[in-house]
Amino acid sequence: MKPTPAEQLELYTLMVRSRVFEETAGALVVSGEIPGSWLSGIGQEGTLGAIHQLRPDDYLTYTHRGAYGFIGRGSDPKLLLAELLGKRTGYSRGKGGRHIADLEHGILGKSGTIGGHAPLAVGVATAIQIRGGDQVVMSIFGEGTSNRGTTHSSMNAAAVWGLPVVWVCENNGYMGNVPAPMYTAVMDIADMAVGYDMPGEVVDGNDVLAVHEAAEEAIARARAGQGPSLLELKTYRMRPFGETSTDLRDPAEATAWRAKDPIRRFRSALIESGVLTDGATVAISEAATAEMETARSYARDSSFPAPSDAFEDLYA
Ligand SMILES: Cc1ncc(C[n+]2csc(CCOP(=O)(O)OP(=O)(O)O)c2C)c(N)n1
Ligand SMILES: [Mg+2]
Numbered sequence: 001m002k003p004t005p006a007e008q009l010e011l012y013t014l015m016v017r018s019r020v021f022e023e024t025a026g027a028l029v030v031s032g033e034i035p036g037s038w039l040s041g042i043g044q045e046g047t048l049g050a051i052h053q054l055r056p057d058d059y060l061t062y063t064h065r066g067a068y069g070f071i072g073r074g075s076d077p078k079l080l081l082a083e084l085l086g087k088r089t090g091y092s093r094g095k096g097g098r099h100i101a102d103l104e105h106g107i108l109g110k111s112g113t114i115g116g117h118a119p120l121a122v123g124v125a126t127a128i129q130i131r132g133g134d135q136v137v138m139s140i141f142g143e144g145t146s147n148r149g150t151t152h153s154s155m156n157a158a159a160v161w162g163l164p165v166v167w168v169c170e171n172n173g174y175m176g177n178v179p180a181p182m183y184t185a186v187m188d189i190a191d192m193a194v195g196y197d198m199p200g201e202v203v204d205g206n207d208v209l210a211v212h213e214a215a216e217e218a219i220a221r222a223r224a225g226q227g228p229s230l231l232e233l234k235t236y237r238m239r240p241f242g243e244t245s246t247d248l249r250d251p252a253e254a255t256a257w258r259a260k261d262p263i264r265r266f267r268s269a270l271i272e273s274g275v276l277t278d279g280a281t282v283a284i285s286e287a288a289t290a291e292m293e294t295a296r297s298y299a300r301d302s303s304f305p306a307p308s309d310a311f312e313d314l315y316a
Helices: 005-030 045-051 068-073 077-084 118-131 149-160 189-196 208-223 251-258 262-272 278-301 307-311
Strands: 059-062 107-110 137-142 165-171 200-204 229-234
Touching: 005 045, 005 068, 005 077, 005 208, 005 262, 005 278, 045 068, 045 137, 045 165, 045 208, 045 229, 045 262, 059 068, 059 118, 068 107, 077 278, 107 118, 118 137, 118 149, 118 165, 149 165, 149 189, 165 189, 165 208, 189 200, 189 229, 200 208, 208 229, 208 262, 262 278
Parallel strands: 059 107, 059 137, 137 165, 165 229, 200 229
Antiparallel strands: none
């Protein structure tokens, strides 16, 4: 079912807020305030069409790329940026860096190893099934990550046990600078679903309404106890692998994909259908900019953990 005009506006606003968050984080890498790097999700915000349909009590497991999982679930950009700057006010008290967890919003931690979060999705979904709940787990991974053993064994386990998992593969065609044909035997990751006897669907990942429609069905299926599905979102990252990485991809390819920017496409469609006006577009962008500036100030003004904090939050 197509989202209502109000839902479409909400979705558009989430996409813009996510983009501005990413731009803010990218600039903080360049200024040296974020140690290490940030793996930007700019260009892949169409995934929000799936994420924003989750209920507050659902779960999300998630790899290394982007902030839209957090923004889409309602995480606070102040606490996200504070974490990236290593400050004690951050989601993981400055100890997680970009491996952020936001338990309040059902995000159990960005995994350090790619595919490390897939078994986590199976564990959470098993707990939901044992408790007899109707929550779902959405688990997002890249097409490079689709080849990890953890991903395959997790998809198999979820299918065997009929678990409420929605697997979402963001196929951006590259693992770092390496193109997919060099490491993936099938070009449509959704084809792997056949091996686990679950529905698999290829979706235009830069068409947020198409993502919404496909995810709605997969979520409903999982919630009704009919088991997992695999959605493959064909997309492209508009930034290098990481903000400090060299981009070796063909610039012409990047230019072609930039014309398919999911935010620009959605904005045009919303203006054409009368859901969005030029004035509202500007207001949404300005509000997002102001929000992320406030978040940046909060992060900058926060203090680093004290040396004695090293002995807190230990699992022993
Ligand atoms: C087990 C493991 N191997 C390698 C890495 C290093 N690594 C981090 S991201 C990444 C690429 C993943 O590619 P893909 O799944 O397509 O996601 P994308 O970066 O394209 O969003 C790699 C190899 C890692 N984190 N964990
Ligand atoms: Mg990839």
